[in-house]
Amino acid sequence: MKEDRSNKYMNPYLAGFLIGLMMIAAYYFSGEGLGGSGAFKKVAIATVNTVAPGYAHEAAYFAPSVENGKSPLNSWLVFEVIGVIMGALLSAAYFGRLSMKVGKSPKITNRTRLIAALAGGILWGVGSQLGRGCTSGLIMSGMAVNALSGYIGLAAVFGGGYLFAYFFRKLWI
């Protein structure tokens, strides 16, 4: 019988070290930090630019990314996130974790979990745009170069998390 690895994970310090090396490479080769939400932004901009190019060239949120005439998808962060998708698929295939399921605490229903996931996503969508990045682009990439913005983000995101954790504990414990 094949060994079940689906509940096995890489040593967290080794996983962190690997991600840290990728961050060093990102800065050394490309002068960029690792990102997540930046690629979401580019996809959103490319979508609007395809559907309504006139609007995209006028509106303040979209214009800076489309005015040079190149596709917003032709960017470092988009290629990086395509790589993230490939890497996650490779790893999940290795560990036998490629299956359709809802990740959640056994104490809540799928419906509750999915509504909460959608709502959390909306909050991150807004927050990452207002805050110029998410856990990777704002916080980790900022901390990697001792940028104040990264540490403000760290304090606000994790501080906010602990602040609200009590009120949403039924979702998790």
Added chain:
Amino acid sequence: MGPLYPQGLISEPLNLLIALFIGIGFGIGLEAGGFTNTRKLAGVFYGYDFVVLKVFFTAAMTAAIGLFLLDSYGLMDIELTFYPKTFWIPTTIAGIVMGLGFIVGGFCPGTSVCAAVTGKIDGIYFVTGAFLGIFGYAFTYEPLFETLRNSGGLGKVNIASELGISDEMFIFIVTVIAVIAFIVTDRIQKKVNSKNPVENIEELGL
């Protein structure tokens, strides 16, 4: 000397190919570390699983140590990289919004992508929500967010020079704090899980 692409030392196609390979390493680290499992991520806020803290701080400090070593040996100039500008007001407000999003949604954008593509339906919902949030923000940007987003601008601020210490000293202090946090949270985790374990704790692979 690095960074290579901003100085025109490598071509754009090569730069994008490198982005792809760096992403693959990042994606493997996230998935193998357990970041597609939303319960492992939320554990950091409830004390039953501190994997987020361990992976995150190890990554950030590995990167900081490596980058400032490269910089001090003259192998790369951090000044020439993307160096984030600080806008403390929108970052603080947005950070709290994202903290709430973390507790409610159980992912952040990068981890949600990994979860969604590996079949976690909650990850797919989160990604959908993130796009809804971005579109909502984008279409209301000028009346609602533009002024706020550009408030509190301080330029490129290095936290070590702001505190009046060297980069190396600052990184050393944060690394020591991180190691202490690893030890303390390990004890908290053991205590929480022996006294009052969450259901189906074996799924967390602790």
